[in-house]
Amino acid sequence: MQHSSPVIVGEAPLAPADVVAVAREFATVEISDSARQRVAAARAVVDGLAADPNPHYGVSTGFGALATTFIAAERRRQLQVSLIRSHAAGTGPEVETEVVRALHLLRLQTLASGHTGVRPLVVDTYAAMLNAGITPIVREYGSLGCSGDLAPLAHVALAAMGEGDVRVVRPGQEPSEKTPAADALAAAGIEPLVLREKEGLALINGTDGMLGQLLLALHDLENLVSTADLAAAMSIESQLGTDAVFAADLMALRPQVGQAVSAANLRAFLNPSPMVASHKGPEDGRVQDAYSLRCSPQVHGAARDTMGHAAMIAERELASVVDNPVITSDGRIESNGNFHGAPVAVVLDFLAISVADVASVSERRTDRALDPARNHGLPPFLAHEVGVDSGLMIAQYAAAGIVSELKRLAAPATVDSIPSSAMQEDHVSMGWSAARKLRRAIDGLTRVLAIEILTGARALDLRAPLVAGPATGAVRDLVRTVAAGPGPDHFLSPDIEAVTELVRSGAVLRTAKEHSHV
Numbered sequence: 001m002q003h004s005s006p007v008i009v010g011e012a013p014l015a016p017a018d019v020v021a022v023a024r025e026f027a028t029v030e031i032s033d034s035a036r037q038r039v040a041a042a043r044a045v046v047d048g049l050a051a052d053p054n055p056h057y058g059v060s061t062g063f064g065a066l067a068t069t070f071i072a073a074e075r076r077r078q079l080q081v082s083l084i085r086s087h088a089a090g091t092g093p094e095v096e097t098e099v100v101r102a103l104h105l106l107r108l109q110t111l112a113s114g115h116t117g118v119r120p121l122v123v124d125t126y127a128a129m130l131n132a133g134i135t136p137i138v139r140e141y142g143s144l145g146c147s148g149d150l151a152p153l154a155h156v157a158l159a160a161m162g163e164g165d166v167r168v169v170r171p172g173q174e175p176s177e178k179t180p181a182a183d184a185l186a187a188a189g190i191e192p193l194v195l196r197e198k199e200g201l202a203l204i205n206g207t208d209g210m211l212g213q214l215l216l217a218l219h220d221l222e223n224l225v226s227t228a229d230l231a232a233a234m235s236i237e238s239q240l241g242t243d244a245v246f247a248a249d250l251m252a253l254r255p256q257v258g259q260a261v262s263a264a265n266l267r268a269f270l271n272p273s274p275m276v277a278s279h280k281g282p283e284d285g286r287v288q289d290a291y292s293l294r295c296s297p298q299v300h301g302a303a304r305d306t307m308g309h310a311a312m313i314a315e316r317e318l319a320s321v322v323d324n325p326v327i328t329s330d331g332r333i334e335s336n337g338n339f340h341g342a343p344v345a346v347v348l349d350f351l352a353i354s355v356a357d358v359a360s361v362s363e364r365r366t367d368r369a370l371d372p373a374r375n376h377g378l379p380p381f382l383a384h385e386v387g388v389d390s391g392l393m394i395a396q397y398a399a400a401g402i403v404s405e406l407k408r409l410a411a412p413a414t415v416d417s418i419p420s421s422a423m424q425e426d427h428v429s430m431g432w433s434a435a436r437k438l439r440r441a442i443d444g445l446t447r448v449l450a451i452e453i454l455t456g457a458r459a460l461d462l463r464a465p466l467v468a469g470p471a472t473g474a475v476r477d478l479v480r481t482v483a484a485g486p487g488p489d490h491f492l493s494p495d496i497e498a499v500t501e502l503v504r505s506g507a508v509l510r511t512a513k514e515h516s517h518v
Helices: 016-025 033-050 073-087 097-111 120-131 150-160 181-187 199-204 208-238 248-252 257-269 296-318 342-370 393-409 431-462 470-479 493-505 507-514
Strands: 007-009 029-031 091-094 134-136 139-141 165-168
Touching (some): 007 016, 007 097, 097 134, 097 199, 097 208, 134 150, 150 181, 150 208, 248 257, 431 493
């Protein structure tokens, strides 16, 4: 969908919601007047340094291991062009449109800071490309996360120069065929950039790719972790578990913030539940539920707290100027190490661990629902005719296979630094790699939760005449709009895909909230 109001760049640090709006909702961008003034002032500093016979990194020298090589004035524009062409060395599958738009916007924010030394024309060109839906083709591999996401950002800069290929993407439409950047710029009335001193370096020296993916991941996880609470509620209810363990006073004995939020969600999603109420009392005979049911708030809450830490790091990075060298407020040009992706990379890895853990406990709840030794009276695998039908047996296999992969994806990328640039860049963050595996992990979590919800919906149906609570019952009814209820075996894959889309879109969580007191 098209976002209604423009995002203002350069007035204040972008908010996470701004990045999501531009990346996914195709919000337009506008450059603030104050940003234009800062950009022009910083450019004047660079123009002054360009005439200085003393070398200045990025203005009159080479880059990386070639930082001590002085470049004559008549060759400096070619230096900037050569930098972009050589660094646009990505390979592999194309990166998603939303990721390219996010990193493009975040680089624009740094350019508009007035600390990079680019001309106002560069800022205007980057904004115009975003507004025209011109999406440079960025490829999967090429970034080590230091000095920033060089290769991905170089592909964007190359397109701004009228070189390389792009896709034009409009809200609600499929991306265009691969198009030469020069043609796309011409169709939008945008003149290709002719880079001057310092500008090529300013266009590629940032953590924008990994930060953009972190912000998109956090946005997705806000939906998914609350959906995990809902999925757990359906499992607890349909497996005749208890909600007593989620009481607020019990949670207060261990004041972990995320745990309290998840427990409150579970209380709301299960209140009131005739199914839970049906077996309360001493005659029930069970002392306590299994960990995967009873400890859901503790596991989900740990993920929430991890997300909170990651969000803090992301907000700090949104307020940062990441370039090397930078133009300081008092007019100096200084080298620095702020382009190193470590702060962002570490939390990307941290989130992948939490994603694997939430998916793992979800799969365990699904498995319990299918096992007649543990599901308290439900048929094996929730099958219609046991022995003839397999029910949801293989749906659990799918969840188990995904969880196994998520455990592998939880292995940190950040500990695998590998040196580059003739040992000048001898310790790198691998943050881009951490971001890419987190995106795959989030897709896996979405599918595992969908399988638990599909299982929980069938289990609730099989408990009739017992009645589900308002929230869980409403979600079961939503699932029934795309997936058949109990009965003989049928083609199951479309059901899983359809429920996955309900989870991904937020429809499951919205339905639960509309029918509860969350």
